[in-house]
Amino acid sequence: MLTFEQKQAIIESFPELTKKEVSLKRLNYHFEATLYEKSIVVEKLHPNGNGFVFVGDLLKYEKEASDQGLVNIRDYDEDALREIITASIDYLSEEIDDSPIVEAWTSREGTKLELVFENRSWNVYHQDNLEEAFGTRESAVQYLREEGFRSTK
Known part of the structure; x- marks a missing residue:
């Protein structure tokens, strides 16, 4: 200490x-x-x-x-x-940008999620439901990949 x-x-x-x-x-x-x-x-x-x-x-x-x-x-x-x-x-x-960044992610089974940067956090949504929130994009992407999702560009 x-x-x-x-x-x-x-x-x-x-x-x-x-x-x-x-x-x-x-x-x-x-x-x-x-x-x-x-x-x-x-x-x-x-x-x-x-x-x-x-x-x-x-x-x-x-x-x-x-x-x-x-x-x-x-x-x-x-x-x-x-x-x-x-x-x-x-x-x-840091000025907060009010316009969110939205990325689409899909699983092999066809389940679609959105990764959204809003209010200083990276949030994973299934439809309108918040599934998870992360402090960094890297953590969110790691979670999505571990769950079997891939980015759809």
Whole structure:
């Protein structure tokens, strides 16, 4: 586990973040160039090593994230901490394209599915029913191929 000072040094290596002191010697780090109301990337970094990173609804972190979209970084190593901070900054600086990307996929038996990129996730639909959701296209494609589907171009 990284110390408070190590975490602080890693976080402060991101020049786009601004440090703001809060109560009980905790620190918040803001991303001022956010495209949304949310600007805090690292929240309540405490001298005991506890702290949170905002990931919103990124599917990659859905198992770890609270209902508020925060992930506890207490036990994160340097690589994981850098990765999650980068993901948070990307998330807060990414404009959402309202036009979905739709791909048709078919099984040997003729079952048709759609792979749709919408709201920052890759969703697999059977007719109008959501079957699965993935954080990356690669994960969705792997799932479809494992289930015996091929892209129909």
